[in-house]
Amino acid sequence: MAEPLLKVRNLRTYFISKNSTVKAVDGVDFEVYPGKVLGIVGESGSGKSMTSLSVMRLVPGPQGKIVEGEILLEGQDLLQLSERAMRDVRGNRIGMIFQEPMSALNPVLKIGEQIGEVLVRHRKVTKAQAKKQAVALLRSVGFPRAEQIVDEYPHQLSGGMRQRAMIAMAMACEPSLLIADEPTTALDVTIQAQVLDLMRSLKEQNGTAILLITHDLGVVAQMADDVVVMYGGQVVEAASADEIFDHPLHPYTQALMASIPVIEEERERLQAIPGTVPSAADFPSGCRFAPRCALAEERCHEQMPELREISLAHAVRCLVVQGKTDRRENAT
Amino acid sequence: MSVGAPESFEKLQTVQPLLEVRNIKKYFPITGGVLRRTIGHVKAVDDVSFTLNEGETLGLVGESGCGKSTLGRVIMRIYEPTEGTLTINGQEISHLKGEALRKLRHQFQMVFQDPYSSLNPRMSVGSLIAEPLLVNRRGSRAQIQEQVESLLAIVGLSPEARVRYPHEFSGGQRQRIAIARALALRPKLIVADEAVSALDVSIQAQILNLLADLRKEFGLSYVFISHNLAVVKHVSDRVAVMYLGRLVELAPKSKLYTQPLHPYTQALLSAAPEPKRHVARERIVLMGDVPSPAKPPSGCAFHTRCPQVMDVCRSLRPELKEHTPGQYVACHIYS
Numbered sequence A: 001m002a003e004p005l006l007k008v009r010n011l012r013t014y015f016i017s018k019n020s021t022v023k024a025v026d027g028v029d030f031e032v033y034p035g036k037v038l039g040i041v042g043e044s045g046s047g048k049s050m051t052s053l054s055v056m057r058l059v060p061g062p063q064g065k066i067v068e069g070e071i072l073l074e075g076q077d078l079l080q081l082s083e084r085a086m087r088d089v090r091g092n093r094i095g096m097i098f099q100e101p102m103s104a105l106n107p108v109l110k111i112g113e114q115i116g117e118v119l120v121r122h123r124k125v126t127k128a129q130a131k132k133q134a135v136a137l138l139r140s141v142g143f144p145r146a147e148q149i150v151d152e153y154p155h156q157l158s159g160g161m162r163q164r165a166m167i168a169m170a171m172a173c174e175p176s177l178l179i180a181d182e183p184t185t186a187l188d189v190t191i192q193a194q195v196l197d198l199m200r201s202l203k204e205q206n207g208t209a210i211l212l213i214t215h216d217l218g219v220v221a222q223m224a225d226d227v228v229v230m231y232g233g234q235v236v237e238a239a240s241a242d243e244i245f246d247h248p249l250h251p252y253t254q255a256l257m258a259s260i261p262v263i264e265e266e267r268e269r270l271q272a273i274p275g276t277v278p279s280a281a282d283f284p285s286g287c288r289f290a291p292r293c294a295l296a297e298e299r300c301h302e303q304m305p306e307l308r309e310i311s312l313a314h315a316v317r318c319l320v321v322q323g324k325t326d327r328r329e330n331a332t
Numbered sequence B: 001m002s003v004g005a006p007e008s009f010e011k012l013q014t015v016q017p018l019l020e021v022r023n024i025k026k027y028f029p030i031t032g033g034v035l036r037r038t039i040g041h042v043k044a045v046d047d048v049s050f051t052l053n054e055g056e057t058l059g060l061v062g063e064s065g066c067g068k069s070t071l072g073r074v075i076m077r078i079y080e081p082t083e084g085t086l087t088i089n090g091q092e093i094s095h096l097k098g099e100a101l102r103k104l105r106h107q108f109q110m111v112f113q114d115p116y117s118s119l120n121p122r123m124s125v126g127s128l129i130a131e132p133l134l135v136n137r138r139g140s141r142a143q144i145q146e147q148v149e150s151l152l153a154i155v156g157l158s159p160e161a162r163v164r165y166p167h168e169f170s171g172g173q174r175q176r177i178a179i180a181r182a183l184a185l186r187p188k189l190i191v192a193d194e195a196v197s198a199l200d201v202s203i204q205a206q207i208l209n210l211l212a213d214l215r216k217e218f219g220l221s222y223v224f225i226s227h228n229l230a231v232v233k234h235v236s237d238r239v240a241v242m243y244l245g246r247l248v249e250l251a252p253k254s255k256l257y258t259q260p261l262h263p264y265t266q267a268l269l270s271a272a273p274e275p276k277r278h279v280a281r282e283r284i285v286l287m288g289d290v291p292s293p294a295k296p297p298s299g300c301a302f303h304t305r306c307p308q309v310m311d312v313c314r315s316l317r318p319e320l321k322e323h324t325p326g327q328y329v330a331c332h333i334y335s
């Protein structure tokens, strides 16, 4: 396999205040490969957004801080870069799209000016060249009226159009990595399909690597090559998308798959996961899923499981679950 | 036209439907200019008809802005319909006001997407649930206390929740509180508007199971509004698909999900991402955006995005007609 484009090692991002330490990201490892989509799933508060903001070094300060870890982009540790050098990475080598495009777009600048600005800054083109490129970019994300759209303001566009404009902006400098945090959550299904198609063609035609963050297992199943499942600031399972969906091993991943309605199947009763997500300021000792886990044993409440590779390229953080080979033996 | 009674209920037509929605329209004025004169209308709901039987769940799907919430609010008589009639339990309520409406309100209740904004943060959970009981004088203080406790138990909360406040609960627990409050007056009909959309997937299942249990226990009927097609399939008996204020298809779920007739339903289903690998489905990616309901396209409102558009579609509006027993569709392909 190719070398990973992005390698995240033991990332810890905490919010530290007088009264509490919120362990938003607590020892996360993963890799993203060129031309592949890594999906990060997990429920609200599991640390998905903080992971992606950490990669961009945009963790909200002063309380939020990356306290440990390495973020290697093509072998270079972004955590060692000066803020100035980091500004050359953002928007240039790493593009980012967010759930709410309005938060990333400047409401008083025309769409073309915003895209052009990125090009002028990183690519040192003239304003006129930048505008021309902006039109081409807008056309490539599916705007038939691109010449007019460059002169429109964000509020004149619909939600789906704004999201596509933001993708055009993120792609302006042909970054090798695109980080997309819930890019379609606010969109209608038919518009979501358009945006997902666009991301797919970016990866296929430009070889862009994509870090796709979502809580929607459906989107992950359709888009991802590899999947990381997060729970309580940690990676609890990591494998190829086929493995995750066909042979989920972690009790949380399994429960998650059984808890959602699926169109293709008739599910009499959904298998609900009891209890609620633990607070990142006050994790239980031992396994963070133990209070809700149907398989929990006594030791689970005391001992924190390590993320173990239990079969080729399939890692699980659980004391009880065995690998596939063992599972087969048990079954017979 | 008896729109939308499912086959199994057709034979029971002696039983009158719990809810009858007939040619309901809800238009919102658009004002403009210095004089704030009405310069047009948003046709949020534009001639919708269907019936709902006791114990039945009707799912309502469609894209943002198509009028789902507005229709739900008209059924709840939060809004007065611009036109059409609304009958609950044989009684017409389309234009009732004040005391006359309040007297019937206990029969129908609404559960919203954001449980937080629908619960007064300064009231304890106990008083939130007791409020409708007190207002409608449902027993002595002691009896009401008892009812509050039993309602909390029904939705799976401990009795000590009474003395706590909404902000002390998680999203899923708040939705339980909102449901307990909606159940207090023993309604027959609940309109659930994106009731699980804001919840985490693992919590969503708890609430969906609770709604299913309540339906069995109390014979409740639901109008279940959601943009999530898988969730709607899970809870519904029949499903209505809306586009720009109108129903484009209405069918028992077994039919709607296996042989959708309307090109829009087909596109919606093909775009719904399934949480499975290797689902071989033909994907229909629609071009363009949803048009504004203030300026709906002429003829069939879907013609600007329809992959199967014909000339007639641009000028003539297709009516919702029964195509196969129980399955209604508004599209020229079928006429």
Ligand SMILES: Nc1ncnc2c1ncn2[C@@H]1O[C@H](COP(=O)(O)OP(=O)(O)OP(=O)(O)O)[C@@H](O)[C@H]1O
Binding pocket: A015, A022, A023, A024, A025, A042, A043, A044, A045, A046, A047, A048, A049, A050, A051, A060, A063, A064, A215, A279, A280, A281
């Ligand atoms: N500014 C902040 N101060 C303190 N804690 C924070 C702050 N921002 C986030 N957190 C906490 O960090 C944890 C991880 O948050 P994060 O936004 O990464 O979650 P997420 O997985 O993206 O969730 P969602 O699906 O809701 O977007 C949460 O427990 C959250 O409460």
Ligand SMILES: Nc1ncnc2c1ncn2[C@@H]1O[C@H](COP(=O)(O)OP(=O)(O)OP(=O)(O)O)[C@@H](O)[C@H]1O
Binding pocket: B028, B029, B042, B043, B044, B062, B063, B064, B065, B066, B067, B068, B069, B070, B071, B227, B293, B294
């Ligand atoms: N009180 C109001 N005044 C004016 N226009 C309104 C009002 N309420 C809704 N509308 C408009 O009516 C249309 C239908 O809105 P509605 O909220 O019913 O859609 P919806 O299907 O529930 O959408 P969503 O999925 O986003 O909740 C929209 O164009 C909306 O802007």
Ligand code: SF4
Binding pocket: A250, A251, A252, A287, A288, A289, A290, A291, A293, A294, A295, A296, A297, A300, A305, A317, A318, A319, A320, A321
């Ligand atoms: S370690 Fe124990 S509690 Fe944690 S997921 Fe595994 S079985 Fe469940």
Ligand code: SF4
Binding pocket: B262, B263, B264, B300, B301, B302, B303, B304, B306, B307, B308, B309, B310, B313, B318, B330, B331, B332, B333
């Ligand atoms: S009436 Fe015409 S435009 Fe409308 S859905 Fe049918 S084929 Fe498409």
Ligand SMILES: [Mg+2]
Binding pocket: A048, A049, A050, A181
């Ligand atoms: Mg997030």
Ligand SMILES: [Mg+2]
Binding pocket: B068, B069, B070, B193
């Ligand atoms: Mg709505």
